[in-house]
Amino acid sequence: xxxxxxxxxxxQLLNIIxxxxxxxxxxxxxxxxxxSSDALNKARFRKLTDKDIVDPDADLEIRIEVDPKKDxxxxxxxxxxxxxxELINNIGTIASSGTLEFLRRVxxxxxxxxxxxxxxxxxxxxxxFMVADEVSVETRGADSSSKGYLWKSGGEGNFTIxxxxxKHRGTKISFKFKESAKEFSQDYRIKEIINKxxxxxxxxxxxNGEKVNKVxxxxxxxxxxxxxxxxxxxxKFVSNDFEGPLGHLHMSIEGVVNFKALVxxxxxxxxxxxxxxxxxxxxxxxxxxxxxxxxKELLPEYLRFVKGVVDTTDLPLNISREVTQSSPExxxxxxxxxxxxxxxLESWAMSDKEKYAVFYKNFGPxxxxxxxxxxxxxxxxxxxxxxESSLRPKGELVSFKEYVQRMLSDQKEIYYLSxxxxxxxxxxxxxxxxxxxxxxxxxxxxxxxVFVVPSIPEYDKKHIVSIxxxxxxxxxxxxxxxxxxxxxxxxxxxFKAALGGKVEDVLVSKRLVDSPVTLVSGKSGLEPQMERMMxxxxxxxxxxxxxxxxxxxxxxxxxxxxxxxxxxxxxILNKCINQLYEGALFIDGELNAxxxxxxxxTEIMQEATEK
Ligand code: ADP
Ligand code: MG
Numbered sequence: 013x014x015x016x017x018x019x020x021x022x023x024q025l026l027n028i029i030x031x032x033x034x035x036x037x038x039x040x041x042x043x044x045x046x047x048s049s050d051a052l053n054k055a056r057f058r059k060l061t062d063k064d065i066v067d068p069d070a071d072l073e074i075r076i077e078v079d080p081k082k083d084x085x086x087x088x089x090x091x092x093x094x095x096x097x098e099l100i101n102n103i104g105t106i107a108s109s110g111t112l113e114f115l116r117r118v119x120x121x122x123x124x125x126x127x128x129x130x131x132x133x134x135x136x137x138x139x140x141f142m143v144a145d146e147v148s149v150e151t152r153g154a155d156s157s158s159k160g161y162l163w164k165s166g167g168e169g170n171f172t173i174x175x176x177x178x179k180h181r182g183t184k185i186s187f188k189f190k191e192s193a194k195e196f197s198q199d200y201r202i203k204e205i206i207n208k209x210x211x212x213x214x215x216x217x218x219x220n221g222e223k224v225n226k227v228x229x230x231x232x233x234x235x236x237x238x239x240x241x242x243x244x245x246x247x248k249f250v251s252n253d254f255e256g257p258l259g260h261l262h263m264s265i266e267g268v269v270n271f272k273a274l275v276x277x278x279x280x281x282x283x284x285x286x287x288x289x290x291x292x293x294x295x296x297x298x299x300x301x302x303x304x305x306x307x308k309e310l311l312p313e314y315l316r317f318v319k320g321v322v323d324t325t326d327l328p329l330n331i332s333r334e335v336t337q338s339s340p341e342x343x344x345x346x347x348x349x350x351x352x353x354x355x356x357l358e359s360w361a362m363s364d365k366e367k368y369a370v371f372y373k374n375f376g377p378x379x380x381x382x383x384x385x386x387x388x389x390x391x392x393x394x395x396x397x398x399x400e401s402s403l404r405p406k407g408e409l410v411s412f413k414e415y416v417q418r419m420l421s422d423q424k425e426i427y428y429l430s431x432x433x434x435x436x437x438x439x440x441x442x443x444x445x446x447x448x449x450x451x452x453x454x455x456x457x458x459x460x461x462v463f464v465v466p467s468i469p470e471y472d473k474k475h476i477v478s479i480x481x482x483x484x485x486x487x488x489x490x491x492x493x494x495x496x497x498x499x500x501x502x503x504x505x506x507f508k509a510a511l512g513g514k515v516e517d518v519l520v521s522k523r524l525v526d527s528p529v530t531l532v533s534g535k536s537g538l539e540p541q542m543e544r545m546m547x548x549x550x551x552x553x554x555x556x557x558x559x560x561x562x563x564x565x566x567x568x569x570x571x572x573x574x575x576x577x578x579x580x581x582x583x584i585l586n587k588c589i590n591q592l593y594e595g596a597l598f599i600d601g602e603l604n605a606x607x608x609x610x611x612x613x614t615e616i617m618q619e620a621t622e623k
Pocket of ligand 2: 043046047134136137
């Protein structure tokens with residue numbers, strides 16, 4: 013018998029599993045069944061090419077035995093088994109990258125970490141230590157020369173391996189339930205858990221000799237024969253989710269490619285939407301036989317939240333991972349699935365706005381990535397975009413299509429304003445002109461929006477433009493009283509002189525109604541929201557100068573003109589101009605040190621009250 017030490021990271025992992033993950037201890041069973049199922053799938057492959065495989069006629073099934081009197085449990089499969097090296101590497105000393113990722117996430121999320129997530133990090137086996145103190149694994153590989161081994165561990169610092177006589181190919185895991193997990197030694201509890209998570213495992217599961225799961229390829233049924241309860245269970249099985257899906261799509265495609273697929277949209281998004289490496293995805297079958305779990309090549313990055321199965325007759329059974337990645341059949345399947353899913357979402361957007369809003373809130377940020385990465389489907393994704401808008405109440409979402417239908421007869425462009433949230437945007441002085449003229453402005457409040465929308469130059473032949481830019485084409489207000497041109501010119505020069513190099517330029521504004529000044533970006537400048545995002549990603553990102561627009565019809569500006577005419581050196585002018593500029597920065601959330609602003613305000617109030 014040999015004794016092995018677990019690696020430091022493995023010890024940490026086991027410690028967390030034993031001492032801090034109590035929620036959903038029942039997932040141990042799902043993880044063990046899923047490992048047995050994987051091992052059986054591998055054995056089924058191996059049988060295709062290896063005539064000398066150990067136990068060629070062994071039943072491809074999973075046998076679970078529980079003994080409620082002795083609180084004992086065992087699960088046995090006649091799958092591919094493990095060699096001694098595999099025992100050491102796969103459930104032993106070597107900490108997998110999944111272990112490290114798991115530890116990182118546990119640290120990040122602290123107490124909120126769900127035992128349920130454990131299977132997503134390739135550390136599912138260790139979940140047995142939630143319910144057992146000591147675990148034995150007997151195993152024998154499928155190779156004709158293989159030997160049997162017994163692995164034992166108390167889940168603390170080490171494990172032992174010894175050679176044993178084992179007639180059968182495959183693996184048997186056994187243990188006694190610890191005090192807190194005794195409920196699982198009851199038949200009915202085990203049955204309940206199998207029904208919940210493993211009903212659709214690809215192999216029969218026998219509990220104390222009786223078959224308890226369904227083993228049906230649901231996707232081969234007719235669409236109208238699919239029952240919602242089966243769909244829910246099946247979804248939970250393929251996705252590891254706890255709740256049912258938001259919706260599903262059943263495809264049966266014949267022609268250039270041939271496949272059936274049953275895909276689901278989850279109800280909730282994972283906490284880290286932009287990094288879905290460990291998430292469940294689409295499982296690939298050929299002729300009802302699983303050939304690859306979580307086949308990433310079947311979906312573009314931006315649809316990785318979709319779960320389910322794809323079953324094709326176009327790929328050979330013993331296809332390798334390398335071949336699936338680059339085969340033309342896979343590319344065709346991917347292209348059809350992508351386009352079907354996008355149309356499916358479009359139909360939700362049209363017929364079930366509430367459902368679509370739930371979907372969009374959860375997965376919209378990822379979907380948008382497709383606009384800059386999937387040229388073929390760009391237009392379809394653009395149709396799926398939704399935004400709040402200045403003309404609709406808070407919470408209501410608007411598409412480009414609806415926007416264009418509502419456009420005023422002489423309006424030529426689609427307008428948007430980007431920023432952190434609706435409340436801040438509604439206070440932006442750049443909106444005043446648009447509100448006054450009832451011109452709709454889309455509110456871009458998702459961080460992703462500023463990377464996406466500016467890359468869509470036009471929709472329905474209309475330019476999509478930011479109202480924060482200085483060069484938008486607005487009709488000048490008809491003014492009752494024409495300001496004196498020379499006076500305006502000198503006033504603008506005065507502003508420039510007072511602000512020195514702080515702004516790129518000072519211009520007469522056409523867009524202001526109630527506010528005296530506003531800040532906009534130059535023709536080639538970034539919008540403030542975009543600039544903020546860039547600064548978040550790159551600390552050295554150069555802050556850009558903005559253009560100050562002045563509302564020359566505003567009473568305050570007219571007062572300044574009057575003072576200027578009387579005395580061009582009156583110090584109140586400089587004070588007011590700087591105060592106006594910093595006030596505009598403040599509204600944009602860009603006034604970093606308000607000290608001078610407050611000091612100047614105090615001085616101005618003091619002067620006003622002295623009279
Ligand atoms: P994952 O299944 O995500 O790889 P696990 O922690 O569940 O992570 O299992 C680790 C590894 O242990 C598996 O990848 C497999 O190589 C091996 N293993 C676990 N259970 C079995 C089994 N019943 N038969 C053969 N190999 C197994
Ligand atoms: Mg596993």
